[in-house]
Amino acid sequence: xxxxPAGHPAAGSAPETGGAGMTMxxxxxxxxxGLPHVTAGQLVEVDLDLVLGNxxxxxPAIEVFRATGKTRVFDPAKVVLVPDHFTPNKDIKxxxxxxxxxxxxxxxxxxxxHEAGEPEMGVEHVILPDNGLxxxxxxxxxxxxxxxxxxxxxxxxxxVGSTDMACGMATGRCWLKIPGAIRVRLSGAPRGxxxxxxxxxxxxxxxxxxxxxxxxxxxxxxxVAALTMEERLTIANMAIEAGAKNGIFPVDxxxxxxxxxxAPERLARGEGWIVEPDADASYDETLxxxxxxxxxTVAFPHLPSNTRxxxxxxxxxxxxxxxxxxxxxxxxxxxxxxxxxxxxxxxxSVRCIVIPGSQRVYARCLEEGLLSIFVxxxxxxxxxxxxxxxxxxxxxxxxxxxxxSTTNRxxxxxMGHTGSEVYLAGVPVAAASAVAGRIAAPEExxxxxxxxxxxxxxxxxxxxxx
Amino acid sequence: MxxxxxxxxxxxxxxxxxxxxxxxxxxxxxxxHCMEDLDxxxxxxxxxxxxxxxxxxxxxxxxxxxxxxxxxxxxIRCVIAASFARIFxxxxxxxxxxxxxxxEAAAEIADGDDVDVDFxxxxxxxxxxxxxxxxxxxxxxxxxxxxADGLVGYLxxxxxxxxxxxxxxxxxxx
Ligand code: SF4
Numbered sequence: 057x058x059x060x061p062a063g064h065p066a067a068g069s070a071p072e073t074g075g076a077g078m079t080m081x082x083x084x085x086x087x088x089x090g091l092p093h094v095t096a097g098q099l100v101e102v103d104l105d106l107v108l109g110n111x112x113x114x115x116p117a118i119e120v121f122r123a124t125g126k127t128r129v130f131d132p133a134k135v136v137l138v139p140d141h142f143t144p145n146k147d148i149k150x151x152x153x154x155x156x157x158x159x160x161x162x163x164x165x166x167x168x169x170h171e172a173g174e175p176e177m178g179v180e181h182v183i184l185p186d187n188g189l190x191x192x193x194x195x196x197x198x199x200x201x202x203x204x205x206x207x208x209x210x211x212x213x214x215x216v217g218s219t220d221m222a223c224g225m226a227t228g229r230c231w232l233k234i235p236g237a238i239r240v241r242l243s244g245a246p247r248g249x250x251x252x253x254x255x256x257x258x259x260x261x262x263x264x265x266x267x268x269x270x271x272x273x274x275x276x277x278x279x280v281a282a283l284t285m286e287e288r289l290t291i292a293n294m295a296i297e298a299g300a301k302n303g304i305f306p307v308d309x310x311x312x313x314x315x316x317x318x319a320p321e322r323l324a325r326g327e328g329w330i331v332e333p334d335a336d337a338s339y340d341e342t343l344x345x346x347x348x349x350x351x352x353t354v355a356f357p358h359l360p361s362n363t364r365x366x367x368x369x370x371x372x373x374x375x376x377x378x379x380x381x382x383x384x385x386x387x388x389x390x391x392x393x394x395x396x397x398x399x400x401x402x403x404x405s406v407r408c409i410v411i412p413g414s415q416r417v418y419a420r421c422l423e424e425g426l427l428s429i430f431v432x433x434x435x436x437x438x439x440x441x442x443x444x445x446x447x448x449x450x451x452x453x454x455x456x457x458x459x460x461s462t463t464n465r466x467x468x469x470x471m472g473h474t475g476s477e478v479y480l481a482g483v484p485v486a487a488a489s490a491v492a493g494r495i496a497a498p499e500e501x502x503x504x505x506x507x508x509x510x511x512x513x514x515x516x517x518x519x520x521x522x
Numbered sequence: 523m524x525x526x527x528x529x530x531x532x533x534x535x536x537x538x539x540x541x542x543x544x545x546x547x548x549x550x551x552x553x554x555h556c557m558e559d560l561d562x563x564x565x566x567x568x569x570x571x572x573x574x575x576x577x578x579x580x581x582x583x584x585x586x587x588x589x590x591x592x593x594x595x596x597x598i599r600c601v602i603a604a605s606f607a608r609i610f611x612x613x614x615x616x617x618x619x620x621x622x623x624x625x626e627a628a629a630e631i632a633d634g635d636d637v638d639v640d641f642x643x644x645x646x647x648x649x650x651x652x653x654x655x656x657x658x659x660x661x662x663x664x665x666x667x668x669x670a671d672g673l674v675g676y677l678x679x680x681x682x683x684x685x686x687x688x689x690x691x692x693x694x695x696x
Contacts (some may be wrong), residue, residue, distance in 0.1 A: 149545035217587035218612035
């Protein structure tokens with residue numbers, strides 16, 4: 057891959073020579089393959105800790121599972137099926153898909169299958185960590201490209217297709233090519249309303265949508281400590297938008313505090329494996345990012361890498377704003393949205409759709425009074441679902457319409473008509489844009505940047521189960 | 523021989539098969555909407571044996587296996603690209619859609635050319651221009667999956683049984 061453009065304020069890069077040591081990802085995969093050592097490019101079969109599917113990818117996987125000749129999944133506690141894309145069922149065909157998945161879950165006695173409305177339910181990548189299903193050092197595949205989200209907890213997690221999912225369900229195993237890695241060394245702390253979303257958009261903007269193709273993005277450095285758990289989930293979530301196989305963070309005190317909240321029993325039993333890169337790990341390249349210099353960032357249509365600082369966005373009127381998804385549908389996101397919308401009105405010309413990422417997040421919004429703030433501001437609050445993120449339902453765009461969205465993809469037609477446009481941003485810009493009726497930073501609608509956003513968030517990194 | 527349908531870089535799964543059609547996984551129905559958001563004429567014009575040629579990062583985006591399924595069901599015999607997004611690459615191998623990686627072929631072959639591919643040798647021949655191209659060969663482990671007609675066949679013939687077949691004989695690809 058090409059190296060960093062010179063003179064950029066936030067990041068710099070250096071080519072790597074590297075040693076014979078292994079990256080975090082390589083160490084996990086070596087362990088799961090039962091090998092003392094692996095190197096980039098090697099093909100291995102690994103034992104899996106979790107196999108995930110959703111209502112789009114599971115129905116074809118069930119067909120393939122039947123074709124393998126197996127009758128039972130390898131471990132009913134380690135297969136997780138989540139109806140989230142077209143649920144609550146948007147039409148008859150989606151209802152049939154969901155029914156097929158539900159019947160399979162019943163047939164196989166899966167412990168991690170929940171219906172819409174149950175406290176454990178919501179968008180897959182929001183609920184798996186919050187339900188305590190992900191532990192550091194795990195190897196996880198999911199028939200959903202954003203499965204890479206779980207790297208935030210120091211696990212190896214990657215997206216696969218339905219056939220991989222089916223064979224994973226049948227055998228508990230998966231073939232993988234050992235990836236090389238880009239090391240992303242973080243320093244400093246984000247300023248003002250800048251969040252993890254801006255950090256990852258800015259990164260994708262500089263390396264491109266195939267900048268990390270076939271490789272891992274491994275985050276290290278003192279800046280990691282500045283990021284909340286939820287910001288790390290957001291950053292790991294979008295590894296795939298840089299083409300990466302996975303993104304991974306080291307485990308620190310904040311990760312352990314989060315795990316104490318969501319998986320106390322597993323932690324007490326000594327489950328999980330904390331991995332650090334070898335001192336002589338071989339990296340293809342190192343990127344240095346000073347978090348304090350990352351600007352509020354917007355990705356213009358039609359690629360997540362088409363980024364600009366919000367200050368250079370120009371006058372872009374918007375028709376719709378979506379706040380939610382597996383990227384930004386967590387509690388901190390809801391609190392940030394409420395902070396911007398509180399006491400203000402969504403512009404007459406904008407439909408603002410807020411989608412708590414899970415039933416637990418929804419309940420918490422209710423308790424904290426955030427739902428009233430959204431409604432009073434003239435925003436619409438949806439049930440937890442992927443919905444408009446993939447152009448499924450609950451906010452499809454017409455020809456020529458523009459949407460500022462906290463989701464992760466802005467491809468042609470992603471949210472509706474091929475003539476519509478999606479602008480990706482973090483929650484503060486999305487919410488401020490809803491008020492302004494055009495792409496705007498919070499400061500442009502008269503909101504002072506906070507002195508220390510992260511300090512306000514400390515201690516609230518977990519899902520705070522009811 | 524097949525006629526070439528040529529597209530650019532970063533052809534993503536959302537244009538290969540838009541999400542609004544993901545409420546089914548019937549290959550024939552998916553094929554009817556294949557490439558719809560990029561080229562509305564594709565589904566009507568494509569004939570069995572035709573070849574799809576594209577630039578870098580083909581198949582980026584979601585993990586939907588509906589994308590290689592739709593391409594295969596539309597009659598496309600092989601996809602030639604400068605590079606493939608990794609999940610699409612896996613899905614194509616696992617489901618038996620032929621793919622070849624060749625930046626030169628991807629750059630030079632033109633829309634409408636007649637092209638022949640030899641999967642044994644990885645040789646791509648453009649009959650229209652008379653040029654030939656060599657594609658990156660698959661490593662032996664992947665060839666075993668392809669020879670078994672995809673991952674299910676590989677599994678049924680004893681692969682992934684916990685014997686660490688691949689791990690016990692590490693293969694380093696170039
Ligand atoms: S919220 Fe969007 S990106 Fe995330 S799993 Fe759902 S459809 Fe995929």
